[in-house]
Amino acid sequence: xxxxxxxxxxxxxxxxxxxxxxxxxxxxxxxxxxxxxxxxxxxxxxxxxxxxxxxxxxxxxxxxxxxxxxxxxxxxxxxxxxxxxxxxxxxxxxxxxxxxxxxxxxxxxxxxxxxxxxxxxxxxxxxxxxxxxxxxxxxxxxxxxxxxxxxxxxxxxxxxxxxxxxxxxxxxxxxxxxxxxxxxxxxxxxxxxxxxxxxxxxxxxxxxxxxxxxxxxxxxxxxxxxxxxxxxxxxxxxxxxxxxxxxxxxxxxxxxxxxxx
Amino acid sequence: xxxxxxxxxxxxxxxxxxxxxxxxxxxxxxxxxxxxxxxxxxxxxxxxxxxxxxxxxxxxxxxxxxxxxxxxxxxxxxxxxxxxxxxxxxxxxxxxxxxxxxxxxxxxxxxxxxxxxxxxxxxxxxxxxxxxxxxxxxxxxxxxxxxxxxxxxxxxxxxxxxxxxxxxxxxxxxxxxxxxxxxxxxxxxxxxxxxxxxxxxxxxxxxxxxxxxxxxxxxxxxxxxxxxxxxxxxxxxxxxxxxxxxxxxxxxxxxxxxx
Numbered sequence: 001x002x003x004x005x006x007x008x009x010x011x012x013x014x015x016x017x018x019x020x021x022x023x024x025x026x027x028x029x030x031x032x033x034x035x036x037x038x039x040x041x042x043x044x045x046x047x048x049x050x051x052x053x054x055x056x057x058x059x060x061x062x063x064x065x066x067x068x069x070x071x072x073x074x075x076x077x078x079x080x081x082x083x084x085x086x087x088x089x090x091x092x093x094x095x096x097x098x099x100x101x102x103x104x105x106x107x108x109x110x111x112x113x114x115x116x117x118x119x120x121x122x123x124x125x126x127x128x129x130x131x132x133x134x135x136x137x138x139x140x141x142x143x144x145x146x147x148x149x150x151x152x153x154x155x156x157x158x159x160x161x162x163x164x165x166x167x168x169x170x171x172x173x174x175x176x177x178x179x180x181x182x183x184x185x186x187x188x189x190x191x192x193x194x195x196x197x198x199x200x201x202x203x204x205x206x207x208x209x210x211x212x213x214x215x216x217x218x219x220x221x222x223x224x225x226x227x228x229x230x231x232x233x234x235x236x237x238x239x240x241x242x243x244x245x246x247x248x249x250x251x252x253x254x255x256x257x258x259x260x261x
Numbered sequence: 262x263x264x265x266x267x268x269x270x271x272x273x274x275x276x277x278x279x280x281x282x283x284x285x286x287x288x289x290x291x292x293x294x295x296x297x298x299x300x301x302x303x304x305x306x307x308x309x310x311x312x313x314x315x316x317x318x319x320x321x322x323x324x325x326x327x328x329x330x331x332x333x334x335x336x337x338x339x340x341x342x343x344x345x346x347x348x349x350x351x352x353x354x355x356x357x358x359x360x361x362x363x364x365x366x367x368x369x370x371x372x373x374x375x376x377x378x379x380x381x382x383x384x385x386x387x388x389x390x391x392x393x394x395x396x397x398x399x400x401x402x403x404x405x406x407x408x409x410x411x412x413x414x415x416x417x418x419x420x421x422x423x424x425x426x427x428x429x430x431x432x433x434x435x436x437x438x439x440x441x442x443x444x445x446x447x448x449x450x451x452x453x454x455x456x457x458x459x460x461x462x463x464x465x466x467x468x469x470x471x472x473x474x475x476x477x478x479x480x481x482x483x484x485x486x487x488x489x490x491x492x493x494x495x496x497x498x499x500x501x502x503x504x505x506x507x508x509x510x511x512x513x514x515x516x517x518x519x520x
Contacts, residue, residue, distance in 0.1 A: 128351035135311050135347075136365045136417075137340035 024219050027141070031215055034139070034146045044147040045154075052113045052148075052214075053155030060159045061166045063108050067100045068092055068167025072174035085179045086189075092171035093190035098198050101164035102205035103250050106213065109156060110242035114217035117148055118238035121221025122231045130222070145218040149211060156210035157203060164202065201257045208249055213242045263322075264289040264421060264452050265310060270319030272305065272476075279305050280316070281476045287469070289420075292443060292453045294467035296460070298498075302476040303456040304348070307423045310454065311343060312336040324420065341369050344414025344422040348429060350406045352398040358385065358409055359394040366416045380416065388412045388442060404435030411442060415451075422446065424455040428462050440466050460498065472498065 038045060075091045121144060124130050133140045168190055175181045220238035224231050265287040272280040280302050287293040295303045308314040309321055312328045321328040323339055331339065353361050362381045366372065372380065385391050388408040398406060407427060414422050424443065428436035436459075443453050443466055457463055463470055464484055471481040472495060480490050487495060 127354065128347050128349055129353055131313070132345070132347060132351040132353075134313060135340065135343075135345040137337045138365070138368060139337065 020223075023223075024216070027145070027219050027222070028215060030141050031146055031149055034142050035150065037142050038146050038150045041143060041147045044143070045151050048148050048151035049155050052109070052116065052151055053159060056109060056112055056155075056159060057162065059108055059112065060105050060163045063104045064096070064101060064163030064166035065170040067104050067163075068096055068170035069174050071095050071100065071167070072171035073178070076175060076179045080179065085175075085181060086185075088171070088175050088179060088181060089186040089189040090193045092175070093168055093193050094198060096164045096167035096171070097194060097202040099250070099254070101167055102160050102202060102209065103246065104167075105156070105160045105163045105206060106209040106246035106250070107243055109152075109159070109209070110213045110246050111239050113152060113213050114220075114238040114242040115235050117214060117217030118220040118224070118235045119231060121145075121218055122224030122234050125222060125224045126227065126231060140222075145215070145222075148218055149214040152210040152214035153207065156206040156213075160202070160206040197257055201253055205250060205253050208253075209246050212245045212249070216242045216245065262289045263287065264324055265293075265454065266320070266322040267306070267309070268320040268322070270309060270316040270321060272309065272314065272316050278476050280309070283319070283473070283476075283478055285471050285478070285481055287452060287454060289452055290447060290450055291468045292447055292455065292466050294463040294470045295454065295456045295473060296463045296467075296470055296498075297458065297473040297479075299458055301473045303458075303473060304425050306473075307345070307425055307454065307456055310421075310423060311340055311345060341417060342420045344417070344419040346407070346410045346414050346422065346424045346427055348426040350398070350410040352406060352409060352413070354398050356397075357394065358390060358396050358398075358401070358412075361398070361409055362412045362416050364413065364416075369417050384412045384415050387415070387445075389438070402435075404431055404438060407431060407435070407439055408442065411439070415446070419451070421452045421454065424453060424457075426457055427455060428457065428459060436462065 071092055072088060075095075076085060076088050079085050079087055079091070121130070124144070130140045130144070133143055172183060172186045172190070175186055176183050217238045220234040220241070224234045263286045265285075267283055267285045270280055270283045271278070283302075283306065285293075295306055297303050305314065309316055310323065312321070312331075315329070324342060326335075326339060328336060328339065353364060356364065359378075359381050362384055363377050366377050366380060370377075381394070382391070385394065388411055390405060390408050390412060393401065393405065398409065401409065411422075411427075427439050427443070431439065440462060443455065446453060455463075455466070467484060469481070469483055470487050472479045472487065474494055479492060479494050480487050490496075
């Protein structure tokens with residue numbers, strides 16, 4: 001075993017991480033500049049919307065549903081001790097729309113979309129397909145990365161809303177069957193408790209999550225070199241980095257919303 | 262008229278000299294072969310011509326334009342005048358033969374779908390791949406993949422086609438078919454630059470040759486001029502024809518005939 005690989009906090013490793021961040025920032029700037037070119041690649045965008053959006057529908061809905069169910073059971077049993085089971089609907093609605101919906105969707109899609117982008121683009125990099133695009137005068141970022149990022153930007157918000165809805169419905173079912181709360185009371189309270197800032201934070205999070213999840217996956221794909229072992233490593237790195245970014249951004253948005261709004 | 266001019270180009274990578282004061286001129290509608298052992302810097306020269314690598318010193322002039330003075334978009338536009346056949350083919354594995362051929366055509370020309378289909382048909386017929394339109398790259402043999410890579414490079418009617426080791430890994434029959442195809446392209450007015458380490462390929466199709474070793478030009482000129490050289494490296498490299506027991510007498514005599 002090469003023990004030098006274990007020195008994850010070495011000076012060289014720190015330099016490499018800074019270099020990675022610097023190159024990723026340059027890629028982000030390029031993506032933003034090239035967004036208007038996406039019209040030329042409408043077919044690719046539609047295909048990606050189907051692959052990363054429509055095909056993730058069941059996963060996201062189940063993720064949202066079970067989060068809502070668990071949230072209802074946990075909060076219900078605790079609130080029951082204080083005779084406050086009528087507050088379950090507020091907890092579920094706010095919890096799903098502000099936090100769990102976006103974060104669960106973000107984490108599930110970080111795993112699915114990031115790994116897909118990193119492995120697809122990484123495999124193209126290894127087989128020189130990316131070089132072929134450059135050699136023939138096409139910008140690989142314009143052709144491969146911008147359509148993937150735009151597709152994620154379009155699809156992540158509706159997917160998050162589906163996760164929110166599935167969670168609230170799952171929570172409503174548990175609240176009704178376990179804690180005997182009337183369905184219409186649950187629904188009215190769950191909807192009326194939501195204020196502008198709750199919906200705003202629930203919308204803004206998936207937009208930022210989608211941009212970073214899609215672009216981080218693509219970036220790791222682009223820097224794949226060597227062979228299949230590195231492709232595996234880069235796919236793992238893409239999932240881990242995007243998951244951390246989702247959790248970090250969630251913290252930032254939550255903090256900012258509570259401080260500012 | 263010179264279509265490619267390299268003037269005293271040098272390139273370093275992490276203190277290692279990759280190209281050292283390389284100069285060469287390539288005439289329009291000719292076949293120029295860059296010959297040398299593995300790791301000599303041959304493929305690097307192709308990447309420099311394409312503008313994929315920036316040189317540290319010297320000038321790269323393509324079709325009378327200095328590539329170093331162009332911005333990113335102008336370099337992309339210049340690359341569209343060139344086709345590139347990769348050593349590993351670099352075919353788009355999720356696209357069929359017809360889609361691979363049409364890929365850049367649909368980007369860089371204003372042709373409608375019917376015209377594109379017609380052009381694809383013509384090119385696939387030129388490289389003898391008609392009937393394989395709906396196959397995917399992994400369903401093709403090595404020789405067919407190479408011909409598809411050439412078809413894709415030809416699609417946009419480039420002035421120059423760069424070939425990186427076009428016959429490496431192919432059997433003699435397929436190698437000959439590829440070399441004939443390159444000759445056929447010259448007849449159609451295209452300039453070809455071929456990088457290879459296979460001597461008899463170089464002798465059989467090259468109008469002019471540049472032999473490089475360890476990033477430096479050993480000799481440049483016509484095949485006859487090079488064979489007259491008294492350079493030790495050239496003698497060692499070229500006597501291979503005589504000594505190569507794997508080459509058939511027919512191939513040897515073809516090589517000698519050409520020389």
